[in-house]
Amino acid sequence: MKIALIAHDKKKNEITELAIKYQDVLKNYELYATGTTGTLIMGETGLKIKRMKSGPLGGDQQIGAMLADGEMDLVIFLRDPLTAQPHEPDVSALLRLCDVQQIPLATNMSSAIVMLEALKDGTFIKL
DSSP states (O other): OEEEEEEOGGGHHHHHHHHHHTHHHHTTSEEEEOHHHHHHHHHHHOOOEEEOOOGGGTHHHHHHHHHHTTOOSEEEEEOOTTSOOTTHHHHHHHHHHHHHTTOOEEOSHHHHHHHHHHHHHTOOOOO
16 A cells, blocks of 8 residues: 655644654555655654655655556645645645545544554555
């Protein structure tokens, strides 16, 4: 199973804390992340993560291409809904691809925890 980990700048601390808390779960999966997010998570957890480019430099689109090709199973994208993003069209496209491809998408800590707990206890169902 392939999992993407993405976070806007103001959410990078949250996704890092999430990865620390669930590193025993995440270590069992193939992880992908946008540039800075991946570097931060790897530095704090030692998890093996394939890093894409930074989001504004095309990382969201790289993960979007994986989604379009059916190569991603779960996306955790902690978004900052209160700050305008210069690459918002890329973000919207990524979210739309999750919906089109029926890929579970967590956009906040609460939904991310629900998904990671489902992975942890084996109740996560992949369509």
